[in-house]
Amino acid sequence: MTDYANLLRQAGLESVISKEKDTLIKLNLSWTKFFPACSTQPWQLEGTVKYLAEAGYPKEKLWVVENKTVVTDPRKGAEKNLWMPILERYGLKFNPLSEQEWQVYNFKSKLLKLPDLFSSGIEIPKIYPGKQIVHLPTMKTHGHSTTTGAIKNAFGGLLKEVRHYAHKHIHEVLVDLVLMQKELHPSLFAVMDGSVAGNGAGPRTMVPVEADLILASADSVAIDAVAARIMGFDPMQIPYLAMADKMGLGNAQKINVEVMGKDISNLNLNFKVGKSFVIWGDQMLRKGPLRFLEKPALHSPLMVWAPAASNIYHDWLWYPLIGMPRVWKFMKTPWGKLWKSYQRPAPPAAQPVFEPKAKPA
Numbered sequence: 497m498t499d500y501a502n503l504l505r506q507a508g509l510e511s512v513i514s515k516e517k518d519t520l521i522k523l524n525l526s527w528t529k530f531f532p533a534c535s536t537q538p539w540q541l542e543g544t545v546k547y548l549a550e551a552g553y554p555k556e557k558l559w560v561v562e563n564k565t566v567v568t569d570p571r572k573g574a575e576k577n578l579w580m581p582i583l584e585r586y587g588l589k590f591n592p593l594s595e596q597e598w599q600v601y602n603f604k605s606k607l608l609k610l611p612d613l614f615s616s617g618i619e620i621p622k623i624y625p626g627k628q629i630v631h632l633p634t635m636k637t638h639g640h641s642t643t644t645g646a647i648k649n650a651f652g653g654l655l656k657e658v659r660h661y662a663h664k665h666i667h668e669v670l671v672d673l674v675l676m677q678k679e680l681h682p683s684l685f686a687v688m689d690g691s692v693a694g695n696g697a698g699p700r701t702m703v704p705v706e707a708d709l710i711l712a713s714a715d716s717v718a719i720d721a722v723a724a725r726i727m728g729f730d731p732m733q734i735p736y737l738a739m740a741d742k743m744g745l746g747n748a749q750k751i752n753v754e755v756m757g758k759d760i761s762n763l764n765l766n767f768k769v770g771k772s773f774v775i776w777g778d779q780m781l782r783k784g785p786l787r788f789l790e791k792p793a794l795h796s797p798l799m800v801w802a803p804a805a806s807n808i809y810h811d812w813l814w815y816p817l818i819g820m821p822r823v824w825k826f827m828k829t830p831w832g833k834l835w836k837s838y839q840r841p842a843p844p845a846a847q848p849v850f851e852p853k854a855k856p857a
Contacts, residue, residue: 497543497546500540500543500544500547501546503687503710503711507712507713507756512683513683517557517627517628518559519627519630520653522562522649522650523535523560525573531700531822531823532704532823532832533634533693533694534634534694536689539691541583545583561596561621562593562652570590581840596621597621598619598622603618603675605678607672608668613669620676620680621654624653627682628681628684632687633689634688634692635688635689635694635707635711637695637698637702637727641670643723644698645716646719647740654673667736668736671745675745685713687711688712688719690711692704693726696767697770703822705767706831715747717737717740721747725750725760728768
């Protein structure tokens, strides 16, 4: 917790996020199940809310939120990723966005792709406009967008569960999300956990790598660019970061980003982007040789097959056969032992009940 306190102090969270305004704490749930580096880490959440509590942010003004997708359940995910014991300890309520009211919001900014994808209007959670936001992403690769971090964390908050339609134009959509947030939120801050980073076929079927890093910034483009460099990518070769930088929405070029703290100038994790079977299939249908099937397969009542296939592959095949051995290996590391410390205490063993024998009449 001391490391997170030092990070948030050095990155100037209190100069960006006001104590007088309501603040959204946007978690990152990439999988209902727990998998290292996949979703917001429990110590990442505690480090942030503990700092906010000790700095005097009223808990009544903190809104902890996360959304659902066609393949995730936020309430189950909050339990499996050990968020609930932390929220209960600090007296905070969990607010799944799937249980909030949504409204069509007319954005003034000239968005690149979302108006075409959602021609009837872009719906956002009604609680969003006017609130500050703190994003809690993790450092990992992504089969659609190369990397994922602070910017893509907004993908799971500002778009409803049909947001998978945006995968075809993911880079333009991520730039749209930066534009949208500048209209909606008076201020924004991101806290990224790279204690364990995800390499390969992100955001779920990854190889966990102990990177021992945490990052924070008020510039979501800059923090994602720094994370990209650490993972071994040139941010200016990642379209959404290059576009955001060119449009003046943030800083992706190394020369314009000041990095404080640990010297990471020569750090390169040499990550490679992989594609899970599900992401590969999605791209074949949206942009590949099977795109003639996109409309009936993904934009009709027949699309129920897609989340079903994803769940079968990820939850029933990959996780027990490949994922669990990686989880077991992770649990032997110092980070795995820390993760276990957040688990709820086991309930006391049930005691046998002995009914007194009836007295003879």
